[in-house]
Amino acid sequence: MPKRGKNYKEAVQAYDKAELYDVDPAMEIVTKTAKAKFDETVEVHVRLGVDGRHADQQVRGAIVLPHGTGKTKKVLVFAKGPKAAEAEEAGADFVGAEEMAQKIQSENWFDFDVIIATPDMMGVVGRLGKILGPKGLMPNPKSGTVTMDVTKAIADVKAGKVEYRLDKTNIIHTPIGKASFGAEKLTDNFNALLGAIIKAKPAAAKGQYLRSVTVATTMGPGVKINPLKLG
Structure with a gap:
């Protein structure tokens, strides 16, 4: 295990890691616990109840985030x-x-x-x-x-278009902006991304589609969002 710095340890103590939060409070926690000396990227990790090895269960697409990503792409x-x-x-x-x-x-x-x-x-x-x-x-x-x-x-x-696609472990990792955006803009971007992922649900997907949803900054710990409240 890598040694965790003081900022990370303080961030972990600022909230309950085991709790499943609603989107708004989760974004508040993420922005408040971003303590790095640079403007940290905020990323969403979504585990889906699909098997990406099957072509009919692939989830992939792209969406322009309402507030962009905070990064100018070449x-x-x-x-x-x-x-x-x-x-x-x-x-x-x-x-x-x-x-x-x-x-x-x-x-x-x-x-x-x-x-x-x-x-x-x-x-x-x-x-x-x-x-x-x-x-x-x-x-x-x-x-x-x-x-x-x-x-x-x-x-x-x-x-500010972002792509979302399954990795080999059936998780989507996508940036939704910078910590400096503040909770409100991050929530808008999060809702746009999750809306697109939910819309892209394959017909072959069975059972619970959104298994787990976590949001985290580059250097900070993850905050779990309640997937049952996301559609």
Whole structure:
């Protein structure tokens, strides 16, 4: 076990770790216990009652949070011709085609947070699957990152779009903002994300869908939210 600092220990004593809280008080606790010297990211961890190994129980999508994430993301767009020009006009940080794929492969270049690609470029991007996949950077139609509407896709990312997807243990980990947002804005973002996850419930899911919901800052302990009160 790593040694816990004084701030972490004080945070743990500030609330009951075993209790299941409603959303509003949980966000109050999270913002009040964020004691790091930097503006901590607030992340939600949702354990779902599905088995992601089955294609019909996958949960994946994206949503633009009402108050953004507090982080400006750098966008790489794979496009050619008029679509490349459109991407530059829309504020993409990097735009290109084969030469960008080459740069990622040969230079191990990852100075971006999100990749958007037009469908005709997926042959090029697909060859990077082994590099991009493990980093969660592979564009996907379900998350709106494989699209002809590059202007909207770029605008969504810059406005605070987040992706949610199951990991191997059937948990979704998604940031919902910074501790400095305050409880009210974090609650808005949390409700938007949970609403999207609930809406994405697969028909094949049986039993309780939301098994556990925890919210935590980068350096702070987790606060449990009562999943039965979330729909």
